Amino acid sequence: MSLVADLLDGDHRALARVITRIENRAPGYRDMVSELHTHTGDANVIGITGSPGAGKSTLVDKLTAAYRDAGQTVGVLAIDPSSPFTGGSVLGDRIRMQSTATDMDVFVRSMSARGRLGGLSTATADAVKALDAFGKDTIIIETVGAGQNEIDIVKTADTVAVLVPPGSGDDVQMLKAGIFEIGDLFVVNKADLSGADRTVTELREMIRTRSDYTTGDDQPPGRIEPSIEDQTNGWEPSVVETVAKTGEGVDTLIDELDEHLAHLDRSGKREQRTHRRFTEEIATHVREDLRRLSTTEIERKGGLDELASAVQARDTDPYTAVDELLEPIRTCVESRTDRN
């Protein structure tokens, strides 16, 4: 049997293997993801993000346990940064996710950022598909909330919860750098520490200010709207306090997450978001594939340096060089238009 067939049959090892293929961009991974696609679309995908050490993994652990108690199966993707120097990393999230240890209906997978520029969100989205096709009811993605990469990852979720530890000016700064806009709800974790009340107040204040400005509904395709737009459709992000270490507040958080998912369904937002996500996904793949095709062609022509030298020697010019380079693609595209 094929790996995908085994996965669909409920084989844990096959699921693990498929995710490895996806992570590695191993030969054949695209065909696998293609095969999986028809079997996806049933899972609720929750993104958990926030500054390093905010308590994300601890909270994911408690959420997982709660979902299991409610009879759901759970998949977790925990994404960790890798060392910029050696490419190696110690993936430390799993160690905090022990409440459901030995329960095979919880599938936890650690992924390293591994310096793939931009490719990480694609790999994550593909891994989510594997878990979805496997039949996981709820899929949780944990990622540190820093940088565009992380924002892209978490945008593949239906619902995004942003964790903010109490009483740190830095965190408010971080929130301003793009993470804030994608939060469907906010969690002040470590509510046992002092300063939690103030952070809650600050967050509520920020949410109020943010709902003062509105974005148009007619955004260009290929852009996922920040969830600020949801407010005009009746969703105001809530602020929940939790103590992940003890589990306090987790039930309330689950209620809020459920509420948001229900809101997505009620308002038709889920369909819209999914649609935009696929628009984005297709656009990304097209960009990536074209980039690869052109790289191959450039190499065939002796590499960019070779071309640059020719331009420098006035044997050719940049426009002509590019025209020649892309000739095969252009010819192909144009001969196709004739048929339509």
Next chain:
Amino acid sequence: MSTDQGRERQTIRCLVAKVGLDGHDRGAHVIARAFRDAGFEVIYSGLHKSPDEIVQAAVQEDVDVLGISILSGAHNTLVPKIISGLEEYGAASDTLVIVGGIVPEEDRAELKELGVAEIFGPGATMEETIEYVREHTEHR
């Protein structure tokens, strides 16, 4: 048609596991850091895990290498449990299982017969351990 199915990665994934009541974790930390510095992706199990937990983590994380660190002397009962667990999931044959810590000479043959590829005691250097892992995970 898909033009590009991607390139093969050569990042080695490894689970460093502490099993049973054994609280000696210095060696496990040392080895986890050395593996990381060698460019591996390392998942550390934490202390006091049951064999089942180790098996679950090794299967789900799809590691190339399972490195079990044992200094308690309980290797003869714990390692077989882990290996049979891996077998249950069809993961034993292509996971490189290595053991480190305090394992008396007379126990080594039996562990190797079970499927442990190599045993690294206190005398083993990081360089040779890393080299060994690189060599034995190549064709996975």
